[in-house]
Amino acid sequence: xxxxxxxxxxxxxxxxxxxxxxxxxxxxxxxxxxxxxxxxxxxxxxxxxxxxxxxxxxxxxxxxxxxxxxxxxxxxxxxxxxxxxxxxxxxxxxxxxxxxxxxxxxxxxxxxxxxxxxxxxxxxxxxxxxxxxxxxxxxxxxxxxxxxxxxxxxxxxxxxxxxxxxxxxxxxxxxxxxxxxxxxxxxxxxxxxxxxxxxxxxxxxxxxxxxxxxxxxxxxxxxxxxxxxxxxxxxxxxxxxxxxxxxxxxxxxxxxxxxxxxxxxxxxxxxxxxxxxxxxxxxxxxxxxxxxxxxxxxxxxxxxxxxxxxxxxxxxxxxxxxxxxxxxxxxxxxxxxxxxxxxxxxxxxxxxxxxxxxxxxxxxxxxxxxxxxxxxxxxxxxxxxxxxxxxxxxxxxxxxxxxxxx
Numbered sequence: 479x480x481x482x483x484x485x486x487x488x489x490x491x492x493x494x495x496x497x498x499x500x501x502x503x504x505x506x507x508x509x510x511x512x513x514x515x516x517x518x519x520x521x522x523x524x525x526x527x528x529x530x531x532x533x534x535x536x537x538x539x540x541x542x543x544x545x546x547x548x549x550x551x552x553x554x555x556x557x558x559x560x561x562x563x564x565x566x567x568x569x570x571x572x573x574x575x576x577x578x579x580x581x582x583x584x585x586x587x588x589x590x591x592x593x594x595x596x597x598x599x600x601x602x603x604x605x606x607x608x609x610x611x612x613x614x615x616x617x618x619x620x621x622x623x624x625x626x627x628x629x630x631x632x633x634x635x636x637x638x639x640x641x642x643x644x645x646x647x648x649x650x651x652x653x654x655x656x657x658x659x660x661x662x663x664x665x666x667x668x669x670x671x672x673x674x675x676x677x678x679x680x681x682x683x684x685x686x687x688x689x690x691x692x693x694x695x696x697x698x699x700x701x702x703x704x705x706x707x708x709x710x711x712x713x714x715x716x717x718x719x720x721x722x723x724x725x726x727x728x729x730x731x732x733x734x735x736x737x738x739x740x741x742x743x744x745x746x747x748x749x750x751x752x753x754x755x756x757x758x759x760x761x762x763x764x765x766x767x768x769x770x771x772x773x774x775x776x777x778x779x780x781x782x783x784x785x786x787x788x789x790x791x792x793x794x795x796x797x798x799x800x801x802x803x804x805x806x807x808x809x810x811x812x813x814x815x816x817x818x819x820x821x822x823x824x825x826x827x828x829x830x831x832x833x834x835x836x837x838x839x840x841x842x843x844x845x846x847x848x849x850x851x852x853x854x855x856x857x858x859x860x861x862x863x864x865x866x867x868x869x870x871x872x873x874x875x876x877x878x879x880x881x882x883x884x
């Protein structure tokens with residue numbers, strides 16, 4: 479039988495051994511991705527452990543140098559160079575090499591002067607540690623521009639009694655269409671392997687097409703390809719184009735595959751109308767954790783927009799819009815709920831734009847997944863949404879609506 483001092487020594491030995499093994503654990507890069515978008519380009523490096531890094535901006539020519547500490551060059555990293563699209567608006571090419579035995583160096587050659595954000599994301603769901611490199615055109619800072627717009631709006635409100643405002647007639651109704659998810663964030667996945675981000679973009683493009691055929695109406699896509707747009711930037715984009723209506727398209731999933739039907743949601747200031755609405759809002763709001771957002775992008779605007787006094791009136795209009803759309807959608811698909819539900823969806827927090835989120839169908843339901851992949855179903859759905867929008871714009875005959883809380 480071992481004596482107590484011997485047991486203590488053995489325990490200390492094993493603890494030191496475990497610490498030594500964890501300290502020397504190899505950090506391996508498992509995946510790399512490049513997501514070009516109109517507003518910025520994202521480079522993602524996924525690894526088994528968090529990556530410590532140094533970075534510097536160099537000129538003549540413009541380039542970013544990122545040193546990945548404790549990373550050995552492997553085949554995954556070597557393939558990063560081949561993932562740059564020639565049509566990428568920001569990145570010309572990426573070079574990767576072993577700078578020294580303990581450092582792999584990335585050199586990102588730029589097409590023009592740029593702003594760069596580099597940040598780390600902790601493991602979330604299927605993703606491991608991620609190092610994210612976002613490259614923005616230097617002249618375009620959407621966050622700063624939006625804050626300036628909000629400050630100007632406050633000044634106009636403060637002094638509006640001094641100068642009467644002459645209303646200008648607007649020639650078109652502008653509809654901002656937001657295809658949910660994208661890029662790093664695939665959204666829900668159907669039983670047959672269909673990604674929500676693919677379906678939402680297909681429907682969004684069809685909806686834009688039918689809206690643009692209408693006189694005095696114009697649609698603008700928030701996302702035009704497979705890349706991620708942070709939730710608050712979806713709101714700021716809609717405000718930037720002076721949208722009159724904001725429509726966010728989704729096709730969510732639930733653990734019970736029998737759940738089916740279409741739903742329409744508006745923002746709530748006092749909690750979700752049901753446990754299910756809360757569940758879907760939580761799922762939607764997780765998008766920034768999956769898609770990847772730096773701390774700098776999260777804070778100022780979200781807090782600021784919620785202070786706008788027009789929020790309550792906007793929610794009232796959102797409910798009215800939602801009811802018109804819901805009544806038309808039920809001619810195409812079974813409804814999950816017969817009334818517009820409400821919850822704290824971050825993407826619906828534009829203070830001055832009536833905004834709704836449409837769960838077109840459940841991608842987790844085999845029958846509805848099949849429908850969602852059908853071009854004919856997508857077209858019918860788009861036309862039904864258009865009809866609802868037109869009735870809202872015209873004012874319709876029935877303006878009565880209500881919200882039920884479970």
